[in-house]
Amino acid sequence: MSVIGKAALLGGGVIGGGWAARLLLNGIDVVLFDPDPQAARKMGEVMTNARRAFADLIPEGRPSEGRLTITADLAEAVSGATFIQESAPERLELKQNLFAEVDALAPEDALICSSTSGLLPTELQAKMKRPERLLVAHPFNPVYLLPLVELVGGEKTAPEAIERAKTLYVSLGMKPLHVRREIEAFIADRLMEALWREALWLVKDGIASAEEIDDAIRYGCGLRWAQMGTFQVFNIAGGEAGMRHFMAQFGPALKWPWTKLMDVPEMTEELIERIAEQTDAQAGGRSFRELERIRDENLVAIMQALEPKDWGAGAVLKQYRAQLRGDKT
Template identity: 65%
Template sequence: MTITRAACIGGGVIGAGWVARLVLNGIDVAVFDPDPQAERKVGAVLAGARRAYERMAGQDLPNEGGIRYAASIADAVDGATLIQESVPERLELKHAVLAEIDAHAEADAIVGSSTSGIKPSDMQTAMRRPERLVVAHPFNPVYLLPLVEIVGGEKTAPEHVERARALYASIGMKPVVVRKEIEAFVADRLLEAIWRESLWLIKDGICTTEELDDIVRYGFGLRYAQMGVFETYRIAGGEAGMRHFMAQFGPCLSWPWTRLMDVPEFNDELVDLIADQSDAQSGQWSIRDLERIRDDNLVAVMEALSRQNRGKGWGAGALHKDYLERLAGAAGSDKAARDGNGSET
């Protein structure tokens, strides 16, 4: 199943990332965003994404899809197979936007919401055809990170969940269907736990923002990149595996190793502390510099993982390898077709 044409409603950081992933996969995209700076902002993200993709896939990239900036939601969704909503996280705004999308979208279009925490059932109340709405929660940068959480609501049809899974997979993503609807889904609940504990560690002077980031990126972050949580801990159990790990470290769950149930007051003092340390840590780079560094690192990690497991790839690297092979195959077919057409004239 492929996306013939797409619409992106909202052109912020996440919306622009969707535009870039779709366009660089050869799909025409109509964009609607009332921000007068939307075209410039989307263009900046697309430029960065293009640079990363050229390094990643080179000559195997398909011809870019076109971008059209629509004057209305109705105009943007016309003829779209996939409609991606990426407006701010306010339920009343989601309702208004989704109702308008629903009123004008093609009957068989899939509507995906990029929300990072709102349950799809709470958004479906604004729609006459709620069965085709799914949460399709991506991760920044959308054009490089493959994970997308797919969540159906009470009124989402199972066949549309499967259609959504196939559509997102067709653009090199790793769709994971969340089995039960829950606020914030899976990934953001994990991220929120780390974020809350991090705020306490900074506030209490245990470490700085830079030291905490070093602990993640030089330690367990590298393990998580290719094995996740449970496979990592299975190895930590030694030859006896996960059962031994659970027996050995299970009692730690009752020890005072976390303050997750006790959140620091989110006041100006805490904001200033975090912001000042972050400025000291990273202020020498512009956001565009940091985006390029991030993109280069992500491509390098996925390239390295794609060479593991006797060349079959490992984790995100295996998916990355398969995606590039599909791009190369499609590029070869396109070249053969062009050469054949040229020989006939």
């Protein structure tokens, strides 16, 4: 029996659609609140890719798919829900008002999570009568495959809500990471943005193209990041003397004027156009859905490759598969 009864999702964009797919593929019924008349078509496309990826990931013993309902009526969506995941546009006031409404409409004991990639839970819960059950649960695209979900509580979030969320996301095959201090953009997005900003400078200054930068990542450091992150990789790079040696040797380099850390590149039309042209060229005429499929196949292959090693995302997958087996017996 799942820890989730009825799931209500607010918003069916790239992230909300990904949540819907993960829940449905885990056999959970989903009511999706989305006023967009295109919502059903978009969800259908997401599910086509997600179903294929999930079947590759878990060839045997998958739960039977949950039932999807799409509605433009918020009260209908959250009525009777035990778990609510919001993935609306990133505007504070919009989200605050949405949570105030949901707070009044949903059952008292429903857990309410926001997919925001940067807004603070303390601000998100400001207009709620029962703010203790709200937290941020920030996932990563594609939500139906990547294990990470960052959990961030606000000043009024109850510790029990965090614990409940941990259990819930683990039951969906995910890896919850509790971000212990409330900070804008949390952990992963700050790291991604630091990398992205430097990458934008390299394109703007004509040092490298989008493709060259992607190659510099995926043929080198990206393969290390995927399984060990950055600290443990540098720990090993320090050789026998480990991290202390590494920091002594490479720490000072941070003071050299290597990276464009003092400013943010101006997002001119010209820069946006240059990058869009370069990424189009890189995509080589493949459609968005085709690229998505390639990405998903690669993610599945990497996670499965790490599974026998019981390492990183492979360890999460191994545990998830055991859970699914347990659910059947």
